[in-house]
Amino acid sequence: MSAYMNEDFQEKMKLRLNFNNMMEAFVGEKGIQEEEIAAIAAEIEDAEKAMVAKRANGGMDWRDLPYNQDQVVEDILEYAAWAKEEFDAFVVLGIGGSALGPIALQQALNHPYYNELSKEKRGGWPKFYVADNVDPERLVYLFQTIDPARTLFNVTSKSGGTSETMSQFMIIKSMLEEQLGKEEAAKHIVCTTDAEKGNLRPICDQEGYKSFVIPAGVGGRFSELTPVGLLPAAMTGIDIKELLAGAAFMDEQCKEEDTYRNIGHMYGILSYLAMKQGKNIQVMMPYADSLKYMADWFAQLWAESLGKKYNNDGQEVFAGQTPVKALGVTDQHSQVQLYAEGPFDKMIVFLGVDQYREEIVIPKIYGEIPSLGFLGGASHSQLIQTEQMATEYALLKAGKMNMTLTVPQVNAFTMGELLYLFEVATAFAGELLQINAFDQPGVEGGKNATYAMFGRPGYEDVKKELDSRPEADARFII
Ligand SMILES: O=P(O)(O)OC[C@H]1O[C@](O)(CO)[C@@H](O)[C@@H]1O
Numbered sequence: 456m457s458a459y460m461n462e463d464f465q466e467k468m469k470l471r472l473n474f475n476n477m478m479e480a481f482v483g484e485k486g487i488q489e490e491e492i493a494a495i496a497a498e499i500e501d502a503e504k505a506m507v508a509k510r511a512n513g514g515m516d517w518r519d520l521p522y523n524q525d526q527v528v529e530d531i532l533e534y535a536a537w538a539k540e541e542f543d544a545f546v547v548l549g550i551g552g553s554a555l556g557p558i559a560l561q562q563a564l565n566h567p568y569y570n571e572l573s574k575e576k577r578g579g580w581p582k583f584y585v586a587d588n589v590d591p592e593r594l595v596y597l598f599q600t601i602d603p604a605r606t607l608f609n610v611t612s613k614s615g616g617t618s619e620t621m622s623q624f625m626i627i628k629s630m631l632e633e634q635l636g637k638e639e640a641a642k643h644i645v646c647t648t649d650a651e652k653g654n655l656r657p658i659c660d661q662e663g664y665k666s667f668v669i670p671a672g673v674g675g676r677f678s679e680l681t682p683v684g685l686l687p688a689a690m691t692g693i694d695i696k697e698l699l700a701g702a703a704f705m706d707e708q709c710k711e712e713d714t715y716r717n718i719g720h721m722y723g724i725l726s727y728l729a730m731k732q733g734k735n736i737q738v739m740m741p742y743a744d745s746l747k748y749m750a751d752w753f754a755q756l757w758a759e760s761l762g763k764k765y766n767n768d769g770q771e772v773f774a775g776q777t778p779v780k781a782l783g784v785t786d787q788h789s790q791v792q793l794y795a796e797g798p799f800d801k802m803i804v805f806l807g808v809d810q811y812r813e814e815i816v817i818p819k820i821y822g823e824i825p826s827l828g829f830l831g832g833a834s835h836s837q838l839i840q841t842e843q844m845a846t847e848y849a850l851l852k853a854g855k856m857n858m859t860l861t862v863p864q865v866n867a868f869t870m871g872e873l874l875y876l877f878e879v880a881t882a883f884a885g886e887l888l889q890i891n892a893f894d895q896p897g898v899e900g901g902k903n904a905t906y907a908m909f910g911r912p913g914y915e916d917v918k919k920e921l922d923s924r925p926e927a928d929a930r931f932i933i
Pocket residue numbers: 550551552553611612613614615616617620675676759895898
């Protein structure tokens with residue numbers, strides 16, 4: 456039996472949310488009163504019912520992912536075992552929900568200098584790259600770094616129509632076919648997309664590319680636990696079964712009926728009450744380099760899910776809370792001044808780690824210089840944890856809402872828990888806000904204008920509208 460199946464291990468790996476510093480009793484008048492939580496009991500109950508109903512009627516298929524992917528996992532592991540022998544580099548072509556999760560997991564679970572390690576030290580797995588932009592320099596520099604003949608490209612797009620990803624695919628397909636011939640080129644492309652919808656599926660079928668499916672009911676930013684995240688993770692040796700086991704463990708915790716014991720719901724409730732008080736910003740501040748990109752992944756989830764103009768009744772609400780990414784302790788020296796003394800417009804979430812995977816001790820030198828000597832003999836984990844606690848305390852003294860989410864250790868199990876926790880918290884906050892957390896109509900405007908300017912058929916009216924927009928006023932250009 457794998458260690459992560461053991462109940463003792465699971466109990467030890469339980470995430471903890473300490474929200475004392477969100478409460479008025481601790482942080483003072485700008486905090487949340489227990490009575491405020493009690494006062495929204497009916498809203499909480501409605502949100503809980505809505506979560507259950509949506510799950511039952513297929514409105515939240517991402518909640519089934521920890522349980523219904525045994526065959527998918529086997530297929531991925533079999534394919535990854537083959538690809539490991541064939542390729543020296545693995546490149547994800549994707550953007551947003553099709554890129555941020557793979558980056559976050561890679562950063563969390565593999566060596567920070569993974570690509571610089573020898574193949575042997577990488578466990579034989581290929582180097583890992585993500586191309587999630589259409590800055591022309593990006594692909595050119597990538598091509599200068601990898602050998603396409605030894606590279607596997609994973610084209611990932613839920614919609615199969617995202618211009619950025621599809622343009623990268625078109626460039627790479629042509630390049631591979633030119634260099635390797637059509638038949639060999641096809642082995643270098645693996646697609647992750649919807650089973651039926653979009654351009655990518657028929658292309659895969661026609662070209663004979665290997666492909667994996669993103670289930671129809673799982674949206675892009677909720678897709679990290681589908682092959683979107685599982686294939687890249689498996690391709691760098693991450694234990695994807697352990698990851699899904701962690702998500703399942705968190706799912707159990709998020710079914711807890713007592714609201715004060717339900718970590719996912721409570722995260723959503725506290726954020727919702729903070730928003731009601733005008734805390735329009737949520738700062739996600741991991742105290743671990745390995746979790747830095749988790750904050751990036753969270754930012755898309757929180758922003759795209761909750762940033763909505765209309766509520767479920769079609770009324771204008773302009774909901775949402777701006778996610779800000781910060782890294783402890785690095786950003787203590789750039790952002791914390793603002794968090795401590797600036798406006799009361801934000802809540803800060805510290806993401807801490809109990810046990811770092813490595814340790815380093817500061818030598819006992821310069822004892823004669825008191826302002827340096829006190830460090831001697833201490834370790835960096837002591838220093839980072841103390842600084843985190845000190846910053847929490849400083850913000851508490853400043854009356855600034857903050858809470859601390861602690862990960863006992865960074866491993867595949869706890870990362871499964873963390874991803875799933877943030878998804879539940881986001882969905883729950885969406886229910887409380889009475890908005891649709893699963894669509895993103897606001898990104899269509901920019902996409903449509905791009906299509907129109909590129910002369911895409913069907914966008915002639917948008918082009919006309921764009922062409923008739925007012926000329927820029929020279930007075931306002933310096
Ligand atoms: O996976 P796709 O369909 O290419 O979409 C990429 C990203 O683009 C968005 O649709 C926003 O434009 C995100 O929601 C999504 O994660």
